[in-house]
Amino acid sequence: MHTVAVIVGSLRKESFNRSLAKALARAGKDMLSFTFVEIGDLPLYNQDLDDNLPAPVVRLKEEVAAADAVLFATPEYNRSIPGVLKNALDWGSRPYGKNVWGGKPAAIVGISPGHVGTAVAQSHLRSVLAILNMPLLSQPEVYMMESGRITPEGEVTDPSTLSFLNVFLKRFAEWVAITGKKI
Numbered sequence: 001m002h003t004v005a006v007i008v009g010s011l012r013k014e015s016f017n018r019s020l021a022k023a024l025a026r027a028g029k030d031m032l033s034f035t036f037v038e039i040g041d042l043p044l045y046n047q048d049l050d051d052n053l054p055a056p057v058v059r060l061k062e063e064v065a066a067a068d069a070v071l072f073a074t075p076e077y078n079r080s081i082p083g084v085l086k087n088a089l090d091w092g093s094r095p096y097g098k099n100v101w102g103g104k105p106a107a108i109v110g111i112s113p114g115h116v117g118t119a120v121a122q123s124h125l126r127s128v129l130a131i132l133n134m135p136l137l138s139q140p141e142v143y144m145m146e147s148g149r150i151t152p153e154g155e156v157t158d159p160s161t162l163s164f165l166n167v168f169l170k171r172f173a174e175w176v177a178i179t180g181k182k183i
Helices: 016-027 053-066 084-093 119-131 157-183
Strands: 002-008 033-039 069-073 107-111 141-144
Touching: 002 016, 002 053, 002 157, 016 033, 016 069, 016 107, 016 157, 033 053, 033 157, 053 084, 069 157, 084 119, 107 119, 107 157, 141 157
Parallel strands: 002 033, 002 069, 069 107, 107 141
Antiparallel strands: none
16 A cells, blocks of 8 residues: 655635645545644754754654655645645755655645635646655546535534545545656
């Protein structure tokens, strides 16, 4: 079974995106093995620390390196990705030549109270992941509007939402199996 590092771009205790990621991990437990990677304890990226990485950065890099793929669950802040997520991406790609993200198959999901879900943030994240050399699942796209269909514990209460998430999970598992072997 392929392992997936889950990166949630929200630090909020009752994050909608953490709930979505939990729902995916719960629904996909027979297809993929999910490990949530903490990013809230990372210091702000500082190139001066490249030669002596802080312990949380070492942990992040080790956990991502151990995974076969990465799932990003991102909110949208001011039409972009949260700073904490960009910070994790920067740490994982540094120092130069030690990009832990490179070659890892990836997918993006997001949920928001707004009508456009997290479409703009996901577009920005796609640009960053491209330069990090992460082959990205393009379809199905998961831009959800939060409407109480997923509990904070990750239980999906709406059958049509669960069906959609299962389609996504099946495609992501196929993507990881096919793409992960080529890179």
